[in-house]
Amino acid sequence: MTTLLISQHSSNPLEAVSSDPRNVRYRRVLREARARQVAAEEDPSPSSEDQISGYAPKDDMHAYWGHLAQVTPVISKVKQRYGRKAAEVTMNLNNNIVDLDDDMDSDDPLVLKDEPMGFDDEEDHDAEEVSVDEESDDEQEEQENDGRDSHIEDSDEEFTILSKSEEDRQMILDEIRDLEAAVPELEESYRLVDRLGTGTFSSVYKAVDLFYDKWDNRPWQCPHPPGSSAHPQSVAREPGSKIFVAIKRIYVTSSPERIKNEISVLEDCRGCRHVSQLITAFREKDQVVAIMPYQRNDDFRDFFCSLTIEGIKAYFRCLMRALRDIHSRQIIHRDVKPANFLFDSRTGMGTLCDFGLASRMNTTVPGPCLHLPASPSHPHGRLRARNEYDSEHIKKMQREARAKNHWPSDRVGYPQNDTRPNSKANRAGTRGFRAPEVLLKCGNQSGAIDVWSAGSILLFVLTKKFPLFQSNDDVEALMEIAAIIGSKHMEKVATLHNRTFSTNVPSVTATGMTWREFCEKQNPEIYTPPSPKPDFYPHADTPTSEEEHHQDLDNAFDLLEKLLHPEAVHRITPRDALYHPFLAQSVGDDEFFPHPFGKGVCAHLHRIDDVTEQPSVLIETEKGQTMKLLENGQGLAIGNQPCEFHQDFVFL
C-alpha cells in the first residue's frame, strides 16, 4: 500500500520540477489546472491526487451535458449528480486507483505486429500463415523503442521517424506517400509522420490529427467516470495540443468480408475499456483505413522481466477489463498476446488492439461438444446435463482410446485417405497462445480462448521467459500443453470437446504438473522480493516485504491456475478474475463496467432501430417521448449509473 501512495503520480508531468525548458508547457497546464480547481472551490492546495478533478471531469462533463441538452431538446435539467458522484468516487478511491496518472499526451501507439493467420476456410493458406514472421517483428519493435527512456513530448513524438535509419526512413516516407495517394481524403485531416508497425493484413502509421477540435469526439472517448481506469481516454485533450492518431491501412488484398468484420467489431467495441477505439474510417475504392487514437507503448521484452507485482497487477487489470467488456458484447479477440496489448510501463496503462482476427461468439447452436455455447449466465459455456449425451458411447470410446496408449505403435493407425469431412473450427490466432479447445478444433469457442492467452502472458511474467511455447503446428502445441498438464487432464479436455486423445509419448505423464510448479521450476528465485524499479510503474522505490511478496505470489499462482484451466467451461471469466484476490480492488469492477448497449439501469429506454439497426434511445422532448438515433458508443450506461441521456430519470 505504501508503495502505491508514494509512487502513484511521480511520473506525472505536472509535478516535474525542472529547469528544462520543455517543462514550461507542463507548468502552464499545472497552473491552469490549479486555477480551475480553485474556481471549483475545491481543496485550495492541490495535491497530485487531485489533478484528476483539476483538469478533467467536472467542467468537461458539464459542458458535455450542456451540449447534450442543446442537441436533444428536453433533457432540460442536466443533473449534476453524476459529476458530484464522480468526485466522491475519486475522493474515496484515491488510494486504490492504480492507473490514473496519465500523461498530457496520453496516447500510445497502436501497433500491429504479426497478424499471423486467417480464418479457417476452404483455402489452406491459413495453415501456412501460422509461421509468424518473428524476425520482422523484432526489427519493428526495435524501431518503436527509440526514445523510450525520456519523457516524450508532442514534438518528439512527431519526429520519431528521424531516429530511424536513412534507408528505413526513405521506405516509410515512400509508403506514406503511397497511402496519401491511395486515400487523398486523409491529407485533409491528418499529417502522417511515421510508421508504427506492419502485419500480415495491414500496416499502421502515426499521424497528427489536424482538426481534432472540429469533430465530435465523444462517441469514442466515452464518459468513463473518474474512478474508472479507462478515464484518461474520456478526458478531452488540451485545446491546441498536438493529437496523434494511429492510421491502420488494411491491405487491399484482404477480403471485403474480413475488413467488414474488423470495422464492425471495432464499432461494437466502442465504450469498452482499454480497447483501441475506432475514431473513424475511410474508404477509397478498395483501400480502407481505420483511424484510432495513438497510444505510446513499450516492447514487452523490455519490461516483462522487471515488472514489479504492482506493475503485473496493473497490466492484468487493464487486460481483464478489456476482455470483460468485449466478451460481454459477444466478441472474441482471438489474438491476445503481448504484441497486441499496448502497455506503457511508465503509466501502467494498457490497450488491447488489433481486432483483425476477432470473431463473434456463437451463442445459439450447440455443437457436438459436451459443453453448451456461451450464455450470459455462463460466459464460457457449461457442461451439458448428464442425460443430454450418450455417456455409454463416450465411456466406450474413452476406454478404447486409453487402451491404444499401451498397444504396440505399429498397431495404432488411422484412415489413410479419409473421406470424412474435416473439422471447420476457427483456429485464427498465434501459435503459443492457442487454447486447448482451439487446438482440438472445437466448433463452439467462447471468450475463454482469450482468457487462456492472457494466462500464457502471466506465465511469461512469472517464469521471466518469453516465449515459452515454440511449437510449429497445432499437434506440437497440444503436446507441449499435454507434457505440462498430463494425459489425464488432456483426455478430459478432449472428451469435453468430443474428441479422444491417445499418446504413448513418455514425456506425457499421467498427472503432469501444476502451473505453479511449472513456474517455480523455471524461476526458483521468484520468492525473493525484487528490487524496486523507479523507472516503471508504479515507480516505487521501497521494496516490498517478504510476507507481502509471498502473499502476492500465492494469489498470482492461484489466478494463473484458473486462467490456464484446460477445460474452457471451468476457466475463470474476466469478470471473476477482476474479483480474484490478486487483482481485486476495494471498489469492485462492476461499478465501472460499461454495459453493452441495451443493458444497464436505463435498458428499457434503449432500443436498436428496426430499420437502420442503429442504436437509439427514448428521450423526452416538448412534444413527448421520441426515439433518437445514436452513434455507436453513445448511450453508454456504466455500472449502476444510467447513460448520458437518462441522467435526470429516476431509477429505482
Next chain:
Amino acid sequence: MSTTIDNRAPLANRATSMSLGQKWARAASSTKRPHSPEAYIDAAVEFKRQRAIGPNVSAPKHKDKERRHTERAQKDKEFKDKYSRAFPTFTFHFDLSNLEPDTGLRKSLEARITQLGGIIDDFFSKDVTHLITNQKGEGDDDADKENNPKGAISKMILTVKSPSKSRTRVVVEDSPIYGLITKAMEWKMKTWSTAKLDSVLSRCLEVPMLTALNPSRTINALQLTNPVQPHRSLARLLQSERVHGSTERDPTQKRYDFTYFSRGSYWVLVEDMRQELATIAAHEYEVTKGRDSSVRGSWPVAYCHPHARGPFIPFDDREKRRWERTRREEMEQQDERAQEQKKLLRLEAMKRKARAQVQSKVPGDLRRSASMNNLHRRSVLEEQDFGEVLGDDNIDSANASGYLGSGTYVAASGNSVSITSTTGTTSTAGYSRSRPLPPSLRAQIGNEVTTSRKLASVTKDGDGKNTMGPPAYIPTRSGLRKSRSTNSLRLPKREEGSKPGYCESCRIKFDDFKIVGVHVSISQHIDYASST
C-alpha cells in the same frame, strides 16, 4: 385430406395445382397416400405425377398441431380404407429361404392376411403380388417405402437394365436371394419386409403389431432370433464395405486402408469421438536410441530448467554455454553501466575544470591540451575536494608527468605526446583507444559497417606520398566532424527472403509480397474492387 389442405394455401402455385376434377378422378391414389397395389408401372407414373405437383406439397408450413393431428387421423383412415379394399386382390409369398422357418410370427401374419381376404401362395410365380422377405432389396435401406422416389428410381433403373448400374447387377446375379428379389422386381411385385407387412396389417385391422412397436427393434428381434442368418447378405456387406469400410473387426488387426505408426515409435492421435470427422491430429515422433539406452526424439519434454531459454529446451552443454555467455554479457553490461556512470562523473568534473581554466585566463600557457590520463587520475583522486583545484590549476598541468620534482620538465616520459605536438588533430588521440570495446559493440564492429567511403582529407593533395605523415596544412574543415555512434547505427537490412502474399479477393497467391502491389493494379482486381 392433406392435399385439400395444401391446395387451399393462398400462396400455393395455382398453375401447377390440380383441378378439383382431377383430384376426384385420382381419389384412390392421391399423392400423399401409399401407392395402390396395382402394377408397378403405376407407381412409376405416380412418381412422375408427384414430381409435377411438387410445389404443391411444400406449401405453407404454419400448420398448427391440431390440424396435423386430424390430418394424420384422416390419413390413417384413408390408408385403412384403401388397403382393406385392396387386400383381397393381393397374393403373398413368404421367402422361406430367408425367413426363419418356424416362428409364431409367420403364422400370425398369415392369419391376419387371410382375415383381410388376402391370398398366400407358397409357390413363387408371376401371380404373386407381394414378396415378403427380410432380405433387403437393392438400393437404399428405405426401399421399403414405396413412396420414396429414390427407391422407386433405383428399382426402375434395375428393371430397365441401365448400364450405369451394371456393377451392382453383377453382385445381384451372384446371389440366389437377390435372384428372387430381382425376379420380383422384374415381375413388378412389391417386396415387403415382415415388419412392413406387420405394420400394414395392424393398421388395417387396428390391432397392435405382432412385433414390437419400434420398427428398428423389430429388426433387432429378428436378428437375435436368427443368429444363423445375418439380416444383411454377404453381397450387401461387401458392398457397404466398399463404400464405408468395415465396421466389425478386431481392432488390433491391421487394415490395408489405414496408416499405421511405425514400430517402436512414439505417436499422438486425436480423433473425433463420434467418428464423423476426419482424424483431428496424428503425429509420429521418430525415436533415436542413445548410447545409454536412453531414447531421444523431437517430442516436447517439459524440462523446465531455470537456465534454459524455454521449458522444452534441455539444459545440455550447448545450452549451458549459451547461458554462461549471456550471463557473462549481462554481467559485463552491468559493469559497463557502472563504469559508464563513473565516466560520466569524471567527464563532468573535467568539464567543470576546463571551464574554470578558461575563466582563470592564465597567460603564457600555450599548450592546447593536457594529458587526459592525468586529468583522469586527478579527477578520481580529488573528486571530493574538487573545489580547491578550481583556482590554482597551472601548477598541476605543468607537472603533468606526476613527477613533482621535475618542475617544468615537460618531455618526461608519461607526458602525453599531444602536449608537444603542433598539429591540432591529435588533441585527444590515444584516449580510450586501447580500452576493450563493450561486448555489445564487439559484435557490431565485426560487421564492419562503412559509414563513409571518403578517404581522409589529406588524399586530396593528389600525391599519395603524404598519406601517412601529418598533413601539409591544417585541414580547412571548420569544427570537428560529428562522429556517428555505433550504438544507434543501423546494420544493413538483413536479407529475409520474400514475404509471401495472398489476395483474398481474387484468391491468388504470391511468392513475394511486393508483387501484390502489381496485382492490385491489374484489371481483374480493379474490376472486383470497383464492382458494387
